[in-house]
Amino acid sequence: MYPSLCFPDDLEPASFLRTHWQKRPLLMRGALPGFSPPIDAHELAGLACEPQVESRIVREQGPSGRWQVKHGPFDEAVFEALSEQGWTLLVQDVDKHVPEVAALLERFRFIPDWRLDDIMISYAADGGSVGPHVDAYDVFLIQAEGRRRWRIDTRPNPSDACIPDLDLRILRDFQPDQDWILEPGDLLYLPPGVPHWGIAEGPCVTWSVGMRAPSWRELASAWMEAVADDLARAGRYRDPGLKLQDTSTEILPEVFESIRERIESALRTADADQFRARIGALLTEPKEHLELEHRQPPWSEARILDSLRRQGRLWREGASRLLFCRAADADGHDILFANGEVHPLAPGSGDFLALLCRQPGIEADEILPWLSDPKRAALLRRLFNDGHFSVAEDDID
Ligand code: SIN
Ligand code: CO
Numbered sequence: 001m002y003p004s005l006c007f008p009d010d011l012e013p014a015s016f017l018r019t020h021w022q023k024r025p026l027l028m029r030g031a032l033p034g035f036s037p038p039i040d041a042h043e044l045a046g047l048a049c050e051p052q053v054e055s056r057i058v059r060e061q062g063p064s065g066r067w068q069v070k071h072g073p074f075d076e077a078v079f080e081a082l083s084e085q086g087w088t089l090l091v092q093d094v095d096k097h098v099p100e101v102a103a104l105l106e107r108f109r110f111i112p113d114w115r116l117d118d119i120m121i122s123y124a125a126d127g128g129s130v131g132p133h134v135d136a137y138d139v140f141l142i143q144a145e146g147r148r149r150w151r152i153d154t155r156p157n158p159s160d161a162c163i164p165d166l167d168l169r170i171l172r173d174f175q176p177d178q179d180w181i182l183e184p185g186d187l188l189y190l191p192p193g194v195p196h197w198g199i200a201e202g203p204c205v206t207w208s209v210g211m212r213a214p215s216w217r218e219l220a221s222a223w224m225e226a227v228a229d230d231l232a233r234a235g236r237y238r239d240p241g242l243k244l245q246d247t248s249t250e251i252l253p254e255v256f257e258s259i260r261e262r263i264e265s266a267l268r269t270a271d272a273d274q275f276r277a278r279i280g281a282l283l284t285e286p287k288e289h290l291e292l293e294h295r296q297p298p299w300s301e302a303r304i305l306d307s308l309r310r311q312g313r314l315w316r317e318g319a320s321r322l323l324f325c326r327a328a329d330a331d332g333h334d335i336l337f338a339n340g341e342v343h344p345l346a347p348g349s350g351d352f353l354a355l356l357c358r359q360p361g362i363e364a365d366e367i368l369p370w371l372s373d374p375k376r377a378a379l380l381r382r383l384f385n386d387g388h389f390s391v392a393e394d395d396i397d
Contacts, residue, residue: 001038001100001103002032002035002103002104002106002107003032003033003034003035003185004107005031005032005107005108005187006028006030006031006032006033007028007031008026008027008028008029008031011026013110014110016110017110017111020189020191021111021138021191022138022191022192023191024154024191025152025154025178025188025189025190025191025194026188026189027180027186027187027188027189028186028187028188028189029186030185030186031142031185031186031187032107032142032185032187033185034185035142035144035184035185037121037144037145037205037207038098038100038101039094039098039100039101039121041123041203041205044089044091044094044121044123044205045074045076045079045089045123047091047094047097047098048072048073048074048089048091049072049073049074049075049076050073050097051073052097052289052290053072053073053091053092053093053097053289054071054072054091054092054093054287054289055071055072055073055074055089055090055091055092056069056070056071056072056089056090057069057070057072057074057078057082057087057088057089057090058087058088058090058128058129058130058131058168059086059087059088060086060087060129060131061086067131067163067166067167067168067170068167069167069168072091082125083125084125084126085125085126085127085128086125086126086127086128087124087125087128088122088123088124088125088128088129088130088200089122089123089124090120090121090122090130091120091121091122092118092120093118093119093120093287093289093290094118094119094120094121095118095119095318096118096290096318096319097318098318099315099318099360101119101121102119102318102359102360103360104119104207104209105119105209105359106359108140108209111211113323113357114283114284114323115211115212115213116209116211116212117137117210117211117212118210119207119208119209119210120207120208120210121144121205121206121207121208122205122206122208123203123204123205124148124200124203124204124205124206125200125203126200126201126202126203127199127200128199128200129197129198129199129200130168130198131168131170131171131197132151132170132171132174132195132196132197133168133169133170133171133195133196133197134158134160134169134171134192134193134194134195134196135190135192135193135196135210136192136193136213137192137210137211137212137213138189138190138191138192138210138211139189139190139208139209139210139211140187140188140189140208140209141182141187141188141189141190141198141206141207141208142185142186142187142206142207142208142209143182143183143184143185143186143187143204143205143206144184144204144205144206144207145184145203145204145205146184146200146201146202146203146204146205147181147182147183147200147201147202147204148181148182148198148199148200148201148204148206149179149180149181149182149198149199149201150179150180150181150182150188150196150197150198151174151176151178151179151196151197151198152176152177152178152188152190152194152195152196152197153174153175153176153177153178153194153195153196154177154178154194155175155177158175158193158194158195159171159172159173160193160195161173171195174195174197175195176195176197181201182198192213214282214283218282219279219282222278222279222281222282223275223278223279225278226270226274226275226277226278227263227266227267227270230266230270230274231262231263231266234262237259272328272329272332273327273328273332273333273335273344276325276328276335277335277342277344280323280325280335280337280342281337281340281341281342282340283323283337284321284322284323284337284338284339284340284341285339285340286319286321286339286340290318290319291319292317292319292320292339292386292387292388293387294385294386294387295384295385295386295387298381298385299381299384299385300381301377301378301380301381304380304381304384305368305371305377307391308362308364308367308368308391309364309368311364311391311392312363312364312365313361313362313363313364314361314362314364314367314384314389314390314391315360315361315389315390315391316359316360316361316362316388316389316390317387317388317389317390319339319387320338320339320387320388320389321337321338321339322336322337322338322339322356322357322383322388323336323337323357324336324337324350324353324354324356324357325337326347326350327347330347332347333345333346333347334346334347334348334349334350334353335353336353336356336357336379338383338386338388339386339388341386343379343382345375345376345379346375349376352367352370352376355367355370356379356380356383361389362389367380
């Protein structure tokens with residue numbers, strides 16, 4: 001459905017990762033030749049009217065450059081009232097709502113799934129933009145329709161100071177040193193922190209394949225919390241060897257030392273599975289507005305298997321986020337992470353888990369042989385009833 005991603009010169013995915021990923025921008029002319037978006041501006045506006053879809057309209061008003069943002073869901077009348085100029089509609093996570101859009105992610109599988117966030121689609125009227133800004137994540141900006149002028153600042157350590165008192169983060173001092181007009185099928189890759197400003201030259205549509213990366217604060221607290229839970233079992237600080245001290249108000253160095261040693265030893269000796277469980281859960285945590293719908297009433301295993309045999313496949317739901325890891329050692333487990341839930345399986349299940357995680361769904365022929373194992377079949381049932389998979393319309397009563 002989508003053309004293959006064409007890298008310029010003699011780049012290919014591995015060399016792109018080596019030379020550009022997280023390091024420097026890359027303009028890829030004709031990266032997706034003949035790219036033909038499966039969703040038009042009206043459908044995009046329709047999505048922005050739905051309550052479970054995250055969207056916003058950004059406008060720059062008047063020569064004083066007052067930037068305004070309004071968040072969806074929108075009423076249809078909002079679009080009728082917009083002028084011909086100077087606004088942008090941005091819809092987040094379109095891949096979660098439109099499978100034909102999600103299919104483009106197949107072209108970006110040279111990046112691990114846990115780093116992929118979403119496809120955001122923007123429609124801009126002539127002159128529309130979201131202003132000069134920096135993003136905290138890598139992004140692949142694909143020109144889908146029309147033309148957009150991109151200017152970026154590739155100097156080291158650019159200022160990230162923003163105009164005060166705005167609902168948007170707009171750079172106060174944007175000094176571009178590169179300037180291009182992107183045409184349909186062109187792509188601009190930007191690593192995090194590069195100031196950029198894309199202004200529509202006539203109405204245009206841009207797709208942003210955005211990455212995600214957890215903050216060190218999130219990672220550390222996910223892990224520290226687990227260790228703290230473990231330590232909680234040890235109860236409270238104890239000092240059966242307490243000795244007389246000269247000054248009762250002094251906290252002696254050995255007290256600090258013993259507390260530090262106890263916590264560091266808990267961190268050092270914590271179980272590898274537990275570490276992976278906490279981190280994997282964090283990495284698959286769904287966004288608030290992208291919850292799965294649990295199947296009510298739940299289906300029995302027999303019914304799921306029967307449907308799988310008859311339909312030939314199960315489809316993945318857009319909001320389903322499945323990732324897995326293999327056991328760290330012989331005592332460990334292979335683990336499936338499913339929207340923040342953790343499902344450990346016996347080691348040797350990695351290929352089965354990889355199959356479960358496959359997009360856009362699972363082929364019956366491939367998965368059925370694995371399901372003679374009751375634990376694996378039970379896991380599929382759990383995922384199915386949690387809403388990760390769907391079956392063809394006519395199978396639902
Ligand atoms: C847009 O699509 O208008 C903005 C994308 C970006 O600058 O990150
Ligand atoms: Co941006």
